[in-house]
Amino acid sequence: MIPTYIGLIQLLFGTLLLVGGSSRHCVWFLLVSAMFGGSAAIQLPALGGSSIPPVQFALLFVMARLVIPGSGNASQVVTALRENVFLCIFVIYGVFMAFIGPRLFHGSIDVTPLRNEVSQMIYYTEPLRPSSQNITTSVYLIGVAVVAVAMTVLCRLRGGAEALVKSGVVVGWLHALTGMVEVATRGSPVGIVFQSLRNGSYQQLSQSVGGVARMNGLFPEPSAYAAFAFGLFVFMAECWYRSVLPKRTGSAAIVLFIALIASTASTGYLGLAAYAIFFLCRAVVFSRLANAKRVNEAGIAFIIGAIIIAAMLAALPSYVDTASHVLDQMVFSKADTVSGKQRWFWMAQGVDAMLASGGLGIGPGSFRSSSLLTAILGSMGIVGILSIVAYALWVFRPARQSTWGNSTDLQANLSGACGTAALLSVIPALFTAASPVPDFIFGVLAGASLALRPHFRMSPASSRRQVRQDVAPTTF
Structure with a gap:
């Protein structure tokens, strides 16, 4: 193991966290570390050049802080494990199959390795065999x-x-701004700084389409940058919709929306298209539970945005062809490209x-996919699909009023925002995920939703209810 300078900085903050950190510090440490999606905290040359990303390294310190003797969180951790049981089943089976699958079905099928070193051959395959990527994917x-377990505990502690x-607001702003700055300074000394920060064992891609530079930010490629931005965007938008710090979360959602478009x-x-459809359908189907003020504001914002875009295109006609070319290549003609x-x-x-x-799966890390759904199917089979779907429904809770509507209970609103954002955050992964590992933001929001979801039955009086005593009241 070879620590990088990013890992050494994290080691310093992690040590301070162990000495006197609180639940607030733990959450901030995790979210900020997640921004460095293309970085490495520790290099692992013995595992084929793999690396430990900063967020995984930060997680070690956070969990150590939660279970350190004298912390008094043992019962909370046990409860969190029980509430995340479907995810635990998913992971345990996945780790088991990562070691058994490629040996059990060795050579029975040709697959593209997860770490494909001959990417110039678009249909390259080789016989299935165990590899270091089985170990790496198991760790992820x-x-x-x-x-998810850590966030379930942290969000039950005061301040979590x-x-x-x-932290979601701040990280959302930083993520959007780093993407914009990285594009604007590409090729300059500042751009070299961004390249040095992306020191992970990933293929670093600085792409352009139609002469327009694509955003990487601190991530290895534009799709990974956009996936993280989308998860934060939905979380911020859902918080705004449910009046959870609406001015801050609303502004963060706007800047993330701009970053996603750019x-x-x-x-x-x-x-974005999927979330727009979800937002509209929710407002129509659950009109009685909808926040009329936020729906009207969203409609006004859409109209204003459309007018601004139309005015810009009218004032700068030379950009019309460029914009249409970019949109055609990245959306409509995408399936016809290499x-x-x-x-x-x-x-x-x-x-x-x-x-x-x-139906058993050949093990996580055994092959490269391009969809979370098919990656889970091929890696973990029927057990993997059933367990992750059960967990998603357990987090989303479609039968709960707090999932669809807005109430005077801040904790219910935030829980509904987290659960909805957790489910929707996997949309990009359905089209891009190379492995069956759900995104980090999914685990954060899912665990938080389970921590904050009060137990109540849907009724007209459900907006005023008592929260369980083991959950710290949510007050900002």
């Missing part, structure tokens, strides 16, 4: 479960839920792997 899977929202990442556009064909091929591998393994 465990990390998702650990972060407040820190989640406030990123030219097709996954970001698909995510990248699009390659992604469809990778996606189909998941279905082939599930069938070849008789």
Whole structure:
């Protein structure tokens, strides 16, 4: 193991966290570390050049802080494990199959390795075999479960839920601004700084389309940048919709929306389109529970945005062709490009792997996919799909009023925002994920939602209720 300078800085802050950190500090440490999606805290040359990303390294210190003797959180951790049981089943089975699958089905199917060193061959495959990526992917899977459990505990401690929202606002702004600055300074000394920060064992891509630079920020590629931005955007938008620090969360949602539009990442556009459909359908189907003020504000913002875009295009006609070319390449013609064909091929591998393994899966890390759904199918089979779907429904709670509406209970509103954002945050991964590991932001929001979700039955009087005594009241 070789620590990087980013890992050494984290080691310093992590040590301070162990000495005297609070739940607020833990949440901030995790969210800020997650911004460095293309970085490495520790290099692992013995595992084929893999690395430990900053957020996974930060998680070690956070969990140590929660279970350190004398912290008094043992019962909370046990409760959090029980409430995240479906995710734990998903992860345990995944880790088991990561070691058993590629050995059990060794050579029975040809697959594209997760770490593909011959990417110039778009349909490259080789016989299935165990690799270091099985170990790496298992570690990432465990990390998702650990972060969900940690957030369930942290958001039950005083100040944890407040820190989640406030750190989400700050990280959202920073993520959007770093993307814009990185594009504006690409090729300059400032751009070199961004390249040095992206020191992870990922293929660093600085792309352009139609002469327009695509946003990477601190992430290895535009699609990863857009996926993280989308998860934060939905979280901020849902908090704004439910009047959770609406001025701060609303402004963060706007700047993240601008970053997603400017990123030219097709996954970001698909995510925004899906969220717009969800937002509209929710307002129509659950009109009695809808926040009329926020719906009206969203409509006004949409009209103003459309007018501004139309005015800009009218004033700068030379950009009309460029914008239409970018939109056509990144959305409408994406499937006909080499990248699009390659992604469809990778996606189909998941279905082939599930069938070849008789529904058991060939193990996480055994092949490269391009969709979270088919990655889970091929890696973990029926057990993986059933457990993650059960967990998603357990987090989202579609039968709860707090999932669809707004109330005077701040804790219920924040819980509903987290649960909704957790579910919707996986939309980009459905089109881009190379492995069956859900995004970090999914684990954060899912764990927070379970921590804050009060137990109540839907009724007209449900907006005024008592929260369980083991949950710290959410007050900002």
